[in-house]
Amino acid sequence: MTWEQRWHPLREEWVIVAAHRQDRPWIGETVDRESTALPDYLLDCYFCPGNIRISGARNENYTSTFVFDNDHPCVGADAPSQLETPVGIFKNSAASGVARIVCYSPRHNLTLAELDVTEIEKLLTVWQEQYVELGNRNGINHVLIFENKGDVVGVSNPHPHCQIYATNFIFKSIENEARVSQKHLAETGRVLFQDIIAAELEDGRRIIFENDTAVAFLPYFARYAYETYVAPRRSHASVATMTSDEIRGFAEALKNLLVRLDNLWRMSFPYVLALHQAPTDGVRYDGFHFHIEIHPPLRRPNLLKYLAGPEIGGGNFLSDTAPEEKAAELRSQSDTHYKTVMSDK
Ligand SMILES: [Zn+2]
Numbered sequence: 001m002t003w004e005q006r007w008h009p010l011r012e013e014w015v016i017v018a019a020h021r022q023d024r025p026w027i028g029e030t031v032d033r034e035s036t037a038l039p040d041y042l043l044d045c046y047f048c049p050g051n052i053r054i055s056g057a058r059n060e061n062y063t064s065t066f067v068f069d070n071d072h073p074c075v076g077a078d079a080p081s082q083l084e085t086p087v088g089i090f091k092n093s094a095a096s097g098v099a100r101i102v103c104y105s106p107r108h109n110l111t112l113a114e115l116d117v118t119e120i121e122k123l124l125t126v127w128q129e130q131y132v133e134l135g136n137r138n139g140i141n142h143v144l145i146f147e148n149k150g151d152v153v154g155v156s157n158p159h160p161h162c163q164i165y166a167t168n169f170i171f172k173s174i175e176n177e178a179r180v181s182q183k184h185l186a187e188t189g190r191v192l193f194q195d196i197i198a199a200e201l202e203d204g205r206r207i208i209f210e211n212d213t214a215v216a217f218l219p220y221f222a223r224y225a226y227e228t229y230v231a232p233r234r235s236h237a238s239v240a241t242m243t244s245d246e247i248r249g250f251a252e253a254l255k256n257l258l259v260r261l262d263n264l265w266r267m268s269f270p271y272v273l274a275l276h277q278a279p280t281d282g283v284r285y286d287g288f289h290f291h292i293e294i295h296p297p298l299r300r301p302n303l304l305k306y307l308a309g310p311e312i313g314g315g316n317f318l319s320d321t322a323p324e325e326k327a328a329e330l331r332s333q334s335d336t337h338y339k340t341v342m343s344d345k
């Protein structure tokens with residue numbers, strides 16, 4: 001039985017772990033297990049090679065990754081800059097920035113978990129280029145790279161892709177991490193995320209995979225049942241400064257983790273994946289340690305984690321599962337993707 005509060009050092013908040021409740025009766029909405037197999041090319045997909053997008057632009061006949069400006073940007077150069085001044089204490093600001101899409105592969109049906117390590121390495125170098133190019137622009141103070149995967153997180157196009165929001169503001173989670181990391185560095189002389197990795201390695205129960213340069217784990221303070229992190233062993237404020245060896249090791253760790261998640265219930269595992277990188281506002285962030293966070297919304301094959309009273313009403317997460325048990329489930333999975341095994345037979 002795990003029934004306690006755990007401190008989340010990156011968010012500076014408590015997570016309530018109440019794993020004794022997980023078998024309580026539940027009648028709730030379910031998520032369809034596996035939709036019908038997708039073809040590797042779709043004539044009416046806006047992201048497939050050679051197709052015409054909603055903006056009228058035609059995609060290149062690309063052969064690996066493909067980057068283009070989002071046709072439905074949340075932030076963009078066309079956002080109004082002359083704004084009505086609100087009354088009283090309210091304030092506003094232009095929703096300026098750059099929004100882009102990165103298709104992982106020309107294949108409509110090939111998810112990140114199914115790319116081979118070399119293809120994930122290539123993707124990481126694209127992320128390096130995008131972070132540097134966009135982060136160096138005037139008025140871009142942060143580059144958020146993320147992937148929404150699966151119907152349950154509201155994906156509009158199933159063609160595997162991630163998104164980039166390069167913005168004039170710094171997203172809240174990053175602002176928090178940057179602040180607590182700088183504070184920890186000033187107080188202890190150490191990088192906060194290095195202390196987290198060291199504690200995870202010392203405990204060992206939540207480590208999913210490690211190699212010479214990277215480590216994948218389900219953190220002690222996870223808010224979601226299968227929340228998992230991938231990080232380089234050496235500290236880098238962003239993906240941009242990682243060496244080719246580190247990129248290789250990171251790609252291997254990310255692939256290994258994603259395959260285990262898919263294998264868990266033999267389904268393409270839905271998640272929100274985000275690169276946490278230092279802001280690009282010109283300040284030095286020596287305490288920041290680049291990592292990827294994966295937040296899967298499912299607690300069981302057909303059961304979503306609902307955000308309710310504690311999370312929305314109160315602002316702290318309640319977790320029904322013990323991180324050690326969830327990590328053990330992932331550790332016990334094969335690191336060969338179930339689809340590969342099926343196609344070999
Ligand atoms: Zn497509």
Ligand SMILES: [Zn+2]
Binds near residue numbers: 010177276291293
């Ligand atoms: Zn983070």
